[in-house]
Amino acid sequence: MSVLEALDVSKRFGGVEALRGVSLSVAAGEVVGLMGDNGAGKSTLMKVLCGAYRPDSGALRMNGEPITMRGPRDATAHGIAVVYQDLALVDQRDVATNVFLGREPRKGLVVDKARMRREARVVLDELNIRIPSVRMPVAGLSGGQRQCIAIARAVHQGGQVVLLDEPTAALGPEQQANVLKLITRLKERGTAVIVVSHNVDHVLKVCDRVVVMRAGQVQGIRDVHSTDAATVVGLILGEVAAETLAHAESHHSLAETGDPR
């Protein structure tokens, strides 16, 4: 069963049709990779999913219930968490404070620092994120560690669906591996994840399905176990013809209805 579903969503900016009837779903414990060339509509779709844009038509469903979102706060309330690249952390503050940013636990009027440190460590341990001390200011951490802390916050603050925008961009190979490991860990915990990425290898490595967008439409949906990098790149470039779309979709919906879950 899908946690978050977008059905036939369209969004137009003036004369530009950014999204033309896009449908997408993600289930608990599933990682969906969202790929496509620049201008394919990935960012617009992500912004619709996180409440930043309201779609012109189409519907969003959370656990089967239709939802409308007037802003990112509504998305958070519905359990949809977005991790923005480089827009998530306050460098000067320590790890614990960043994990709880905006939702600090309180004891009376005072922020419960001890509890914050303790719980931050529990969250980090649970997600296998290795940070020497939760007292460190995040400015001193690597890009990969910072990305992981941002993701930990999304999860800790009750995200059932976590949207990641280019989580491995601008990271070194080792740090990329850590972030990918964390995505796998989220999947194991039953979190639904949508990852926007330009990196086919990463998508094939951690995702269950890859959704390729082109010119505001879904060009194709593939199960990563039955596809390869060449096919995905072909879909992105529009070289794998769109008629396979119909096949892919019916294939997928058959798979879903036949799914005992």
Place this chain on the structure above:
Amino acid sequence: MTATATATERVDAAGNPLRRLVGAHEFGVLSATVLLFLFCAFGVDNFLTSDNLLSVAQQIAFIGIIGTGMTLLIIAGEIDLSVGSQYGFLSIVMAYTVTEMGLPVLPAALLVIGFGAVIGLAQGLLTTLAQVPSFVVTLAGLAILRGAALLVTGGEPIQGSESETYHDIVSGFPIGTLAAQTLWMAAVMLGFGWVLAKTKFGYDVYATGGNVKAAVNAGISANRVKVLCFCVTGALCGLAAVVLVGWLGSANPLTGSGIELSVIAAVVVGGASLTGGVGSIVGTLLGALVAGLIGNALALLGVDGNWQQVATGVLILAAVLINRVVAKRQAALR
């Protein structure tokens, strides 16, 4: 379970106290204060007397009170250049309400503090909603409020209250030669030091100044935080004005002119970053103390008072340079 709990505590335990001290943003100003104090204690006659030290504490009281508001603002990533003019204008308002309008002192004082908060509100709204940089908004405020103070008074000092009680409460000597002004400063700094370091609002102030987009994404209303910091600063200018008028018994429209520089100097020397997100009330107190000690030592040594200005400028430069070194070393140390 207990094993993991203790392991966790060990991993996240506070570091060695000495390392933490050396790594703190206030380390530069703290060492400057200590060095300066030792130098004065041994090299300057009449420095190490309780009367002299308490008079330094009295002299920095106004910088300390107003600097507390400025600390909040600078941490939140904004600045208020109009504090000197607010202080002067509100002094006039205080004197005017008790003499011309005949209001009793307490309601007049509350009115003045409230008026300060309203000035802060206006400047804060212009900064956040109209998106005019606070540097510009408060530069305009500096000119407007000073002009208003001069217009209202015709440029002449005006009489304040003659109430003895008022005078004693704001500027008496409750314990020996410890001045009430110092106690007012201590109360303000303790109060807001607690708010800044411990409360949710304080956390929001740091987050707003540190990374405003991250703060907003995390559901913090950054504009509200900034406006509140402007209001606090205005209200504290009002409090400083109330204390001053009670002390002097009169108000001068030129009160506080140029004081914004001393206030900003205290905050920056105290380790705060003008780009926001870093700073503390303890730092500001030490920053004000260093400037006060330099002035005091120069006066005791019989040096021309104008050298104090030069010394303050050198101090700001030195502090910023030291803070830069400390910031670089922090990543390595922690």
